[in-house]
Every structure is written in structure tokens, then in C-alpha cells.
Amino acid sequence: AQSVTQLGSHVSVSEGALVLLRCNYSSSVPPYLFWYVQYPNQGLQLLLKYTTGATLVKGINGFEAEFKKSETSFHLTKPSAHMSDAAEYFCAGNNAGGTSYGKLTFGQGTILTVHP
Amino acid sequence: EAGVAQSPRYKIIEKRQSVAFWCNPISGHATLYWYQQILGQGPKLLIQFQNNGVVDDSQLPKDRFSAERLKGVDSTLKIQPAKLEDSAVYLCASRQKTGGHEQYFGPGTRLTVT
Numbered sequence: 001a002q003s004v005t006q007l008g009s010h011v012s013v014s015e016g017a018l019v020l021l022r023c024n025y026s027s028s029v030p031p032y033l034f035w036y037v038q039y040p041n042q043g044l045q046l047l048l049k050y051t052t053g054a055t056l057v058k059g060i061n062g063f064e065a066e067f068k069k070s071e072t073s074f075h076l077t078k079p080s081a082h083m084s085d086a087a088e089y090f091c092a093g094n095n096a097g098g099t100s101y102g103k104l105t106f107g108q109g110t111i112l113t114v115h116p
Numbered sequence: 117e118a119g120v121a122q123s124p125r126y127k128i129i130e131k132r133q134s135v136a137f138w139c140n141p142i143s144g145h146a147t148l149y150w151y152q153q154i155l156g157q158g159p160k161l162l163i164q165f166q167n168n169g170v171v172d173d174s175q176l177p178k179d180r181f182s183a184e185r186l187k188g189v190d191s192t193l194k195i196q197p198a199k200l201e202d203s204a205v206y207l208c209a210s211r212q213k214t215g216g217h218e219q220y221f222g223p224g225t226r227l228t229v230t
Contacts, residue, residue: 004158032217043120043207043221044159051217090158094217102147102211103172104219106158 002027004093006107014115019078021110023091031093033074035065038088086114120222122208128228134196137225141210149219150183150193151207159207198229
């Protein structure tokens, strides 16, 4: 069975500072991994995804994430935080095959606060 | 391209009442998902449809929850009777049948059971 763990339920940064949101996964097969962002009273918006190929993936709004198989991690980063980045971020994964194909397992979420 | 549509956006009911949520996925997306998101938690899959067939409903509380996707397009999720612990946001998502492993989410329906 797959699980996704996000380290830190709340992260606070200053505007212009580095954003680092941590995500680790456990899976018996290589997973597909995703980061979603959720603004208040809205659905989830895809930031970026890793399926195969290049392990450093770039997404929207200046975010990127690196898939590290040896560390079972998929941390999300952004070099310089903007006030508009304040939201809740979810890491999610699914198995590349098998009966659970397509089923997403989500982490608990990390609320990002950006201070002026 | 229109996104995933859901209605209503908000619903308040009393416990033991029934409620229904509607979802219209992105055109051409064969796979449809219903998730329950309790405050402070990540979404949890309730049921997954491939066209009009159920692929996974292992986490659906079948004594009170039901869902259908009769024509392989729109879907309805029903709760009858509702309990206080059903208060949550109900998210609908859809995905292409081939390639594009990501899911696209609707705005959700926030249910409050009093």
C-alpha cells in the first residue's frame, strides 16, 4: 500500500525567502507524484507532476520539485516566496499500475503562510 | 476548455436528512472520482468511476452513501441519512483515459451537517 507524508503542517516564510515543503512517499512500485495547491474555498489546482524521465520537474508559478528515489522524497521548492503563494499545498501519489491505478493518495497538507 | 463543474457549492442540512451533490467532468474524461476532504486533512477517495462503471468504492460508506454515473458523463453523490461526521468538502475530479495521469478537480461542495 502507498502512503504519502508531508512533514510540517504549517510553514511560515517571509516574502522573497525560499519556500521548501517536504513530502515523502512509501510505495512498493515507482509512483507517479503530484503537488496540488488549494486556495480557500476552492478546489485543488495542479502545480506539477512527476511520472517518468527527468527527476527535476518545473511547474506553474515558479515552483519545482525533485524526485529522489534513494530518499523516497518529492520536496517542493520556490526560490522566492510571494504573498500570493499563501495557500495549502498537498503532495499526492499513485501507483504506476495495478488495481489501484489512478487512485491518488494524499498527504495531510501543509499550510504556507507568507509574511510581508 | 471548461473545468470540472460541481453544484451546489454550499449546503447546510440537519442530521438524518438527505443530500445530493452533482458533478460534470471535463469533456471527454472517462474517469471520475469523488473525494471527501475533512477540515485539516487531505482528500480521501470515496469512489472511482471508469465511464459508467465503478472501479473502486472500497472507502465508500455504503450504508449511507451512494453514487452513480449512469451515462458515463455526469455523476451524483448522495448521502442518506447524513451524520454530523459527514461535514466536509466533497470534491469531484476527472482524468483522461489514456496518458495525462493528473486529475483535475472541481471547486467542491462544502457540506455542514447540524
